[in-house]
Amino acid sequence: MDVLYNLSFWLLAIITVGSALMVVTLKNLSRAVIFLVIFFLGVGGFYFLMQAKFLALIQVVIYAGAVAVIFAFVIMLTPGLPGTKIRQSLNQGVALIITGLFLGSMSLLIYKQLAGAGKAAGIEKSLSLKDLGQVLFTDYLLPFELVSFVLLVALVGAVLLTARERGEGNGGLE
Amino acid sequence: MDWWLLSPEIIVATLALVLLILDFLLPAGVDRKKMGVFALIGLLAALLATLDIAGSKGQLFGGLLAVDNLSLFFKIIFILAAICVFLLAHDYLEKVPGHRGEFYWLTLTALLGMMITAASSELITIYIGIELMSLSFYPLVGCLKKNKASTEAALKYFILGSFAIAVWLYGAAILYGLTGTTDLAKIAAGLGKEAGPLMYFGLFLLLAGFGFKMGLVPFHMWVPDTYEGAPTPVTAYLAVGSKAAGFAVFLRLMFTAFPALYARWMVWLGILAVLTMTWGNIAALRQSNIKRLLAYSAIAHAGYTLIGVISFNATGAAAIMFYLFGYLFANLGAFAVVIAFANATGSEHIADYAGLRWRNPFLAFCLALCLLSLAGIPPLTGFFGKLYLFLGALERGGWLLTLVIIAAINSAISLFYYVNVIRTMYLLPPKDTGELKSSPLLNFTLVVTVAGVLLALFYFQPLIGALQANDLMSAAWLK
Numbered sequence: 036m037d038v039l040y041n042l043s044f045w046l047l048a049i050i051t052v053g054s055a056l057m058v059v060t061l062k063n064l065s066r067a068v069i070f071l072v073i074f075f076l077g078v079g080g081f082y083f084l085m086q087a088k089f090l091a092l093i094q095v096v097i098y099a100g101a102v103a104v105i106f107a108f109v110i111m112l113t114p115g116l117p118g119t120k121i122r123q124s125l126n127q128g129v130a131l132i133i134t135g136l137f138l139g140s141m142s143l144l145i146y147k148q149l150a151g152a153g154k155a156a157g158i159e160k161s162l163s164l165k166d167l168g169q170v171l172f173t174d175y176l177l178p179f180e181l182v183s184f185v186l187l188v189a190l191v192g193a194v195l196l197t198a199r200e201r202g203e204g205n206g207g208l209e
Numbered sequence: 210m211d212w213w214l215l216s217p218e219i220i221v222a223t224l225a226l227v228l229l230i231l232d233f234l235l236p237a238g239v240d241r242k243k244m245g246v247f248a249l250i251g252l253l254a255a256l257l258a259t260l261d262i263a264g265s266k267g268q269l270f271g272g273l274l275a276v277d278n279l280s281l282f283f284k285i286i287f288i289l290a291a292i293c294v295f296l297l298a299h300d301y302l303e304k305v306p307g308h309r310g311e312f313y314w315l316t317l318t319a320l321l322g323m324m325i326t327a328a329s330s331e332l333i334t335i336y337i338g339i340e341l342m343s344l345s346f347y348p349l350v351g352c353l354k355k356n357k358a359s360t361e362a363a364l365k366y367f368i369l370g371s372f373a374i375a376v377w378l379y380g381a382a383i384l385y386g387l388t389g390t391t392d393l394a395k396i397a398a399g400l401g402k403e404a405g406p407l408m409y410f411g412l413f414l415l416l417a418g419f420g421f422k423m424g425l426v427p428f429h430m431w432v433p434d435t436y437e438g439a440p441t442p443v444t445a446y447l448a449v450g451s452k453a454a455g456f457a458v459f460l461r462l463m464f465t466a467f468p469a470l471y472a473r474w475m476v477w478l479g480i481l482a483v484l485t486m487t488w489g490n491i492a493a494l495r496q497s498n499i500k501r502l503l504a505y506s507a508i509a510h511a512g513y514t515l516i517g518v519i520s521f522n523a524t525g526a527a528a529i530m531f532y533l534f535g536y537l538f539a540n541l542g543a544f545a546v547v548i549a550f551a552n553a554t555g556s557e558h559i560a561d562y563a564g565l566r567w568r569n570p571f572l573a574f575c576l577a578l579c580l581l582s583l584a585g586i587p588p589l590t591g592f593f594g595k596l597y598l599f600l601g602a603l604e605r606g607g608w609l610l611t612l613v614i615i616a617a618i619n620s621a622i623s624l625f626y627y628v629n630v631i632r633t634m635y636l637l638p639p640k641d642t643g644e645l646k647s648s649p650l651l652n653f654t655l656v657v658t659v660a661g662v663l664l665a666l667f668y669f670q671p672l673i674g675a676l677q678a679n680d681l682m683s684a685a686w687l688k
Contacts, residue, residue: 141410148387148407177270181325181337184222185344188318191229192348195311196363 044084051077060127062120068106075099089164214267214276216258217284218324224251225317232310241309242299248313249295252320256288272392273334275461280328282530283457286537287323290449291316293541296654297548298442312352316446319345323450327457330465332381332391335458336374339422342454343370346447350439362438369421369431377418383411393466400469412467412474416481419462422455424511426485433492436504441551444500445544448507453533456514460526463518471521478519479612485512486619493626499547499559502626503540506583509623510536513616516598519609525601532598535582535590538661542579545654546572549647559630564639572647573634575655580627582662585620590665595620 054077057070079094110116171179212219228244235241259281267276274280294316302309322342329335347370351363385391387408388399400408420428436444467474489509496502514536517529549572550565551557565573582589599616602609647655 144407144410148405174271175273175333177273178334178337181334181341184318184321185337185341187229188315188341188344191311191314192344195315195348195352196354 040084043080047077047080047084051081059123062122063118064110064121065107065117067123068103068110071106072099072103075103089167210269211267214262214265215269215274216262217255217288218321218328220251220255220258221288221317221321221324224248224255225314225321227251228310228317229314232314235310241313242302244310244313245295245299245302248317249292252288252292252295256285256292259284259288268330272394273331274325274328275330276328279457279461279526279530280324282534283327283453284324286453286530286534287320287327287450290446290453290537290541291320293545293654293658294442294446294450296650297445297541297545298440299650300552300648301440301442301548312349315345315349319349319446319450323454326454327461329458330393330461332385332393335462336378336381339374339377339454339458342451343374343422346443346451349443350435350447352443353440356438358438359440360438362435366431366435373418373421373428376414380411380414380416380418383407383414387411393462396466397468400467404470409470409473412470413477415462416474416477419455419459420481423452423459423515424485424508425481425515426488426508426512429485429488429508432508433501433504436507437498437500437557441500441544441548444503445541448503448540448544449533449537452507452511453537456511456518456529456533460518460529464521464526468521475519475521478515479608482512482515482519482612483615485509485515486616487512490619490622490626493623496626497559498557499562499630500557502559502630503543503547506623506626507540509619510583512619513595513598516602516609516612516616519612520598520601520605522601522604524597524604528594528597528601532594535594535662535665538658539579539582539589539591542575542655542658542662543583545651545658546576546579549651549655550645552651553645553647554641559633561640562630562633563637564642565634565645567642568639568645569647571652571655572645575659577631577634578659578662580630584624584627588663588665590662593665 051074054070054073058067058074061067061070075094075098079091079099082088082091082094228248231244231247232241262276263281263285264278265276265281268274269276295313298312298316302312319342322338322340322345324338326335326338326342329338347363347367350366351360353359381391384396387405388396390396390399417428421431424432436448439447463474486509489505489507489512493502493505493509496505514529514532517525517532519525520528547557549569550562554561565576578589582591585591585595595616599613602613
């Protein structure tokens with residue numbers, strides 16, 4: 036059991052980190068999106084390993100499914116974007132240094148924390164769907180309702196930014 | 210649970226939804242400006258509701274939202290800011306053809322987000338409040354679609370803002386992992402006396418996220434571009450509302466969750482405050498665009514305000530509230546003149562303000578007063594705010610004395626660029642001698658803001674007294 040767990044952990048780690056690296060370095064955006072899907076699936080696998088089954092399911096359905104499809108649509112619908120090579124960052128050297136520093140300090144700190152007396156706090160509740168629903172509709176009712184406001188704001192904001200003004204012609208077909 | 214305590218939020222949320230539905234139902238020909246009037250009436254109701262529950266205390270939703278002096282006072286600031294923004298936007302919206310209903314809706318949801326942010330005492334609610342506010346601001350900043358600067362401003366704000374909130378979330382996740390709770394008071398209890406290095410790292414990430422919202426150096430890169438490119442009423446709203454919300458929640462987080470780590474974070478914040486004040490003022494010296502000048506001055510003011518957090522006592526907390534209250538009026542007044550001037554001439558260059566005294570003495574006088582208040586000249590509100598911030602720091606003592614000296618030097622530097630604008634208006638001859646008209650509504654807004662700036666002497670003592678009498682933070686360790 037332990038061997039199997041470790042094996043799947045390292046396999047997932049290699050897949051996730053590798054595909055994430057591909058996403059940020061590839062110059063062809065369509066290919067980057069494919070690796071993004073693999074990355075999302077890898078993260079979903081981690082959730083599954085940590086027994087957060089619902090979260091894993093959501094990760095696959097929403098991120099690997101919906102979000103990646105939206106990415107793909109945007110790339111397909113933007114004229115001249117599919118197949119072109121685009122440099123992702125103006126200065127990848129600096130980005131590498133900053134990421135390296137962040138990663139290094141983060142790993143060091145976590146290692147120190149685990150080596151010392153400080154441990155992560157235990158989780159009291161299980162992460163089943165039933166518990167999640169119960170927490171959402173009792174303790175976190177207010178944030179839950181506010182999220183609906185956030186979604187509505189995003190919708191109306193998108194309308195404000197993209198809708199044509201009155202008398203501006205129909206669909207830019209002219 | 211006492212629902213009455215939630216009445217300001219309920220009024221604002223209902224108002225926003227009603228306006229959204231109205232905008233949808235009303236035929237295309239109906240002037241959407243009437244919706245602005247409706248929104249103003251609703252906001253006045255929300256203001257009255259907030260004043261009605263002033264002084265009360267309570268916990269809502271099992272401790273997610275705190276109703277206390279801190280949150281109620283900031284709610285008053287936000288609602289006042291929103292009212293002024295509606296007054297300012299009324300004429301300005303002529304430039305935004307078509308979709309005006311959405312403008313009102315987004316302004317109100319931003320207000321709701323600020324109110325939630327200032328009141329929340331739990332990390333998830335804080336996050337959702339901040340997101341509600343920020344997501345409302347992104348489209349508002351970019352709503353001049355034909356204007357390249359506005360679009361660029363929105364894009365910069367959006368990308369950097371999303372990045373900052375992601376960093377913030379990472380910090381929050383670390384805190385949750387180490388303490389097992391998202392409740393600020395419980396985090397303080399779980400923290401105990403000592404903390405591991407990872408905890409400091411989490412706190413640092415939270416600080417970076419808030420630093421972005423408050424516009425602290427080195428997280429300020431978005432401020433000048435966004436302030437310059439955004440429609441001016443939105444800029445005023447951003448400068449006053451968004452920043453005050455950031456400070457409100459930052460104050461609560463630091464005072465409630467991290468008193469145990471004070472010795473460490475006071476040093477960090479001290480460095481940030483010095484950097485922010487100095488960089489903001491030095492960069493402001495070289496600006497030729499009035500909106501950019503006000504943006505850098507906003508950065509500098511964030512640095513002064515931070516002193517109140519570092520003081521970490523009741524005086525400091527009350528000083529922040531009073532300071533932001535005065536800043537609200539002075540800043541909105543300055544932006545009102547900028548809007549009036551841009552409506553008449555289309556220019557935002559300081560050089561074009563030459564001779565404004567002859568072209569419109571009222572505008573020139575109001576701008577001069579507001580800028581002097583921002584600089585902190587004695588009988589005006591800005592002076593008392595700064596004085597109070599410094600008093601809080603001196604009460605704490607130690608190396609905070611150095612901080613006060615640096616802040617005083619910075620105030621002197623800031624006088625250069627504020628007075629330079631006044632000199633341009635009053636001493637330089639105008640290029641164009643024609644009279645410059647401003648609309649009655651703008652003049653009315655100016656009268657309100659200038660009254661706020663001038664009457665500090667009268668509300669200074671009572672306000673501060675009220676803030677202190679009702680033990681602000683109600684925490685034992687503050688004494």
